[in-house]
Amino acid sequence: MSLEQPHQLDVGETPEGELDYDALADLLGESVIDREEHINCEAFVIRPDDVARALSTLREEAGFDHLSCVTAQEYRDRYESIYHLKKYDDPTQELSLVVPTTRENPASQSGASVFDTANWHEREAYDLVGIEYDDHPDLRRILLPETWQGYPLSLDYNQDKPQIVPLREHVNPMETRNKGADDSDTMFLNIGPHHPATHGVLHLRTVLDGEQVVDVDPDIGYLHRCEEQMCQQSTYRHQIMPYPDRWDYISAGILNEWAYARAAEDLADLDVPEYAQVIRTMSAEMCRIAAHLLAVGTFALDIYGDFTAIFMYAITDRERIENLLEDLTGQRLMFNYLRLGGVAWDLPEPRDRYFEKVREFTDQFPDRLEEYHNLLTNNELFQMRVIDTGILPPEEAKRYGCTGPVLRGSGVDYDLRRDDPYGYYDELEWDVITDDGCDNFARARVRLEEMRQSIRIIEQCVDLLEEWPEDDRQIQSNVPRTLKPDSDTEIYRAVEGAKGELGIYIRSDGTDKPARFKIRSPAFCNLQSLEVMAEGEYVPDMVAALGSLDIVLGEVDR
Amino acid sequence: MSENTELHDTLEQAQSTQEARMGSGVDDRFNSKLRKAFGASPFVLTKFDQFMNWVRGNSMFVLLFGIACCSIEMMHHYGTKHDVDRFGAGVPRASPRQADVIIVPGTIVSKFGPRMKRVYDQMPEPKFVVSMGSCTISGGPFQEGYNVIKGVEEIIPVDIHVPGCPPRPEALVYGILKLQEQIRAGESAPVTVKPYELQQFGELEGDALVQKLADEIDEDDLVMRYDWAQV
Secondary structure: OOOOOOOOOOOOOOOOOOOOOHHHHHHHHHHEEHHHHOOOOOOEEEEEOOHHHHHHHHHHHOOOOEEEEEEEEEEEEEEEEEEEOOOOOOOOOEEEEEEEEEEOOOOOEEOOOOOOHHHHHHHHHHHHHHOEEEEOOOOOOOOOOOOOOOOOOOOOOOOOOEEEEEEEOOOOOOOOOOOOOOOOOEEEEOOOOOOHOOOEEEEEEEEEEEEEEEEEEOOOOOOOOOOHHHHHHHOOOOOOOOOOOHHHOOOOHHHHHHHHHHHHHHOOOOOOOOHHHHHHHHHHHHHHHOOOHHHHHHHHHHHOHHHHHHHHHHHHHHHOOOOOOHHHHHHOOOOOOOOOOOOOOOOOOHHHHHHHHHHHHHHHHHHHHHHHHHHOOOOOHHHHHOOOOEEEHHHHHHHHOOOOHHHHHOOOOOOOHHHOOOOHHHHHHOOOOOOOOOOOHHHHHHHHHHHHHHHHHHHEEEEHHHHHOOOOOEEEEOOOOOOOOOOOOOEEEEOOOOOOOEEEEEEOOOOOOOOEEEEEEEHHHHHHHHHHHHHHOOOOHHHHHHHHHOOOHHHHHH | HHHHHHHHHHHHEHHHHHHHHHOOOOOHHHHOOHHHHHOOOOOOOOOHHHHHHHHHHHHEEEOOOOHHHHHHOOOOOOOOOOOOOOOOOEEEEHHHHHEEEEEEEOOOOOHHHHHHHHHHHHOOOOOOOEEEEEEHOOOOOOOOOEEEEOHHHHHHOEEEHHHHOOHHHHEEEEEEEHHHHHOOOOOOOOOOOOOOOOOEEEHHOHHHHHHOOOOOOOOEEEEEEOHHOOO
């Protein structure tokens, strides 16, 4: 756009917005041992003792300010950690750093000193694959119990060996009461894993000084149900698709399925008919509304215990949208509707009746949204609780790898639907909602307003589908019955899920099952930023911050 | 005098006694359906046990307990459309000490198993368990996972299983109704639990893993042992 300031080009960026990988390799100099070609971008193989320097050079000079994911995997001859880098300004500019280590001594330098988000990602890699990271601030198990023996995603792991999990019932909970210095008066408090404010089975280890939070350490893994293992032992064509529904289970199923569909379709080079893309876009936005409704409803429940009005209103509207989704997919919650190369079936007959129902919903929903605004954002009680609490400055949000409404509530204009377009989004008229407030209020407002945009998208999709010529309604392209992508191809692709950037990394080994399937969960990364929002605040504000992060434990723990 | 007339006479007498006590113009409140049903006497004779079972079945306090996907459908069954409160089971309590029914809505994994056992132990007797969804029956779609407990019955006893992935709210309501029926009839759950009580670490058979952990874990610690091979 001509009125904007000319964009300052980063090192390695061409004026057309492409990446010049040679210039980037020159920038890193001798740390680059080798270069690989992944489907989504080029990858540099980096010396294991030079990770932090390479990451900080790329961030400071080449503008790669988003460490999207860290994937760890084991080969027969080596271990590998892959750092997937992106730019918040333009997520299509990607670069992967591959850090190999030997099998005898699987240790590489940690990237946590450059990107805070690497902290948890590397702990997960240590926990599940068994790579150690030098200079890591806090390298211990994150998803599995402390007493777990072995690394379950390593190649020679024997799942049949018994494990022991202790129930430390006899430990006196007050023993660790005084954690601070001797003269301080701090108290250690467990919140969760069974607690109504933790949105599932999250466990927060907090140290309190009076009513203020001195330190908060989220302890996750109470719902770690081996999603990556499940996907690695299932076939691409049909068996994997039901699992994404169960990552972010707050009715965001189709958004998650799309993440897998997008990665696998690009990996196996499959086309999707345009008609199917429109249906995908429409149903995905329905899911987004359902997910945001529950987020808003439970947020109100957290803030001032509003069980009867807003929570019930949200449930009522969710019932309406779940009826629409059930008509379309046959299921209320776990849709399993997308297929590689399209969708499972066409819109329900009679089509007119279905469009009528969708129109009915989209027509009345803006009024409902006004009601939510009246009850929430215009409500003085609500404002007192959430304005200027749980501050997450944009720079911090970027370092913690936040995405989705959490990032947009910190004023960063980043939405993969627009910035890295997929589906039918780039053909439609809609806006990305941002808010500079950086507080709990901003995040709640962004969610409410995003629902309005979703309604706009659904309306346009219905218009398109109504007019769609009858002889061109192809719902699936031709996909081979057994899908075997070429050996040793690697891809990392992300879509905008309900909670943020939901990325999938797949490495294929020539069989019909992925050799490595890694899920980049937005809630996992967002949850990490809780310490920025909560430390120094009061306990109820921490609960509000947790509610505004809108985590879902199925996705955090996977 | 036949038995029937005797009975009839007694009833008439009871009625007249009562009328005599209350004076003329009996209060309308006493002419209730209940009274018609039970005849003249405003008293219902029953066993105290039966009465308690009836009370328990009709006023259940459910533990507010969300684990995974099924908890979303559980929220919906409290919500406007399905409204389980119609059946006297719609008061979720956040504390296990106030609850007498626990709905287990989701996959139990090794880290959460001991915690759930503790929550269950904190509930006062008599307590009832509804297991919701396939994960709580067998591990469901995640059964082959290294970290997943193959059904909630490995840890606590279950009264009602509601299958589905996830079950619809209607199915859960049906499960709750069946549980109420069971409670009212005074039936207790068939105990099908396998380990149920957790072992003490000191009692474990010594093998390589136990030896390795022996230094880290206190002998008095309660532990759970997952022997996947026995599934």
